[in-house]
Amino acid sequence: MNNNRNVLIYGASGYTGKLVAESLAKRNIPFYMVGRNQAKLEAARNIVEQRHGAPIDAKIVVSSNATAELLPLFEQVDVVINVSGPFMQLGWPIVEACLQANCHYLDTTGEQDWTIAIQEKYGQVFAEKNLLLCPANSYMWAAGALASEVVLETEGIDSLDIVYQVDNALPSQASTKSFLRMQGNPDSQYYLEQGEYKAWQHDKAFTVVVPYRSQPLLALSWGGACEPVWFKMDDRVRNCRVLTAFGDEIVNHVINVIKEYSEKSQGMTVEQKEQLTNEIGDDMTTSEPPKDDRDLHHTVIVCRGQGRQVTKTFELSLCAPYTWTGEICAESAQRILNGQLKAVGFQSAAKAFGHHELLQTFHELGFTSLPH
Structure with a gap:
């Protein structure tokens, strides 16, 4: 596997996964597109390349969401972006694999109960390993x-x-x-x-x-x-x-x-x-x-x-x-790879990367307003 491919999208064939992939490609970040269906992943990559207007540096890997199956793959990357929901139904093995493989974990959940549950179970242990646990990065x-x-x-x-x-x-x-x-x-x-x-x-x-x-x-x-x-x-x-x-x-x-x-x-x-x-x-x-x-x-x-x-x-x-969700996931991954992470453990994106820094970036990209 390519040692420079340090970001992984789990659930990459879905609607949000394609948006995250497109935003990573815009930043020239190589990544893995991971999911349970080869044909759907290939179709998703084709759509992303059409939107991007050029080939993307994405490697497809088929995997279930079982921790044991994910672990060898997660050990090759620094950042996992989980976009496979409902998260309370599907997300537990992915967080566990991130912890065991020493990966920073981002997801795009909107589920409050999932956010509370992973804070209670994993917040402290992620902090102890100097890892970010950032749900609802969306x-x-x-x-x-x-x-x-x-x-x-x-x-x-x-x-x-x-x-x-x-x-x-x-x-x-x-x-x-x-x-x-x-x-x-x-x-x-x-x-x-x-x-x-x-x-x-x-x-x-x-x-x-x-x-x-x-x-x-x-x-x-x-x-x-x-x-x-x-x-x-x-x-x-x-x-x-x-x-x-x-x-x-x-x-x-x-x-x-x-x-x-x-x-x-x-x-x-x-x-x-x-x-x-x-x-x-x-x-x-x-x-x-x-x-x-x-x-x-x-x-x-x-x-x-x-x-x-x-x-x-x-x-x-x-x-x-929704496009902005892809952007904030890609921007967060890029900041982690660049050593710009401000806080570890269970954190919002605002705390993990700085609210002024993120607002300024997304204003320049044409997505958000700035404080007066």
Whole structure:
């Protein structure tokens, strides 16, 4: 194997995997494309090369997600980017293989319960080995962490209220399955209140107001988000809530789906419930969406901060959020390879690489706004 090939994408044939591969290719970073199906991986590489407009330095390897099978491959790389979800169903062997092989671990999860679970099991041991454990290194929920760090620069802020507002939402199949399995759970979608987790009402739409729109919007807890998890271990923050508004029509449809799911899932085991949300997700998103567009797919993450005597608001504008997910994964890998990692163990991208550094880079690339 090529010793200079230090980055690996697991689940590379999927929607997000192709975006990560394209962003790595743009940075001239050689990488492995790993998954369970040779034909799908080859087709994915062809699509990435078409988008990139040139051959890419990517080697295909077929592997299951069994730790023993992954370990010899992971031992050849420094960074693993896991894009194979739902993560609570598929991700455990991949994190374990990273730990045993001394690899930095990044993933693109949106699953709050997965983020909490790997923090509890692996956060300390990754830190002891000087390795990064960075879940949700993606639009959801790294963008909110970046916006929050800007707000927290104002001394005295101890409470964060975050809204993701999304135009022309374009969820992939894996994302739909991941969020449905969380949104359907009545007991484990958390916000942070006085330093403790509190559960959202899972089958309710909330009304939010964003400063640049003339009408209020409907929003969902959408799994709870990962910002409350990162800030639970941050002495600056006592309260943190995150809601997502991606169109009233979609929100109302999801609420109806969740209510139907709640009725159907009565008496089911956890495994049966997860199978049901997978089936519902397949029905809701029947094919892979096209790559998102910077002029069509806009989002703003509004972070409001409050303290005893101070308030602060930052509106982080961001375009093509799925493409940006590929970009932040590739940028993170590049910074690790360049020795620019700022913090190890369980960290958000904002803490691992610096929020100002990332915002400046993505502003220059045409994706994000900068703080005023």
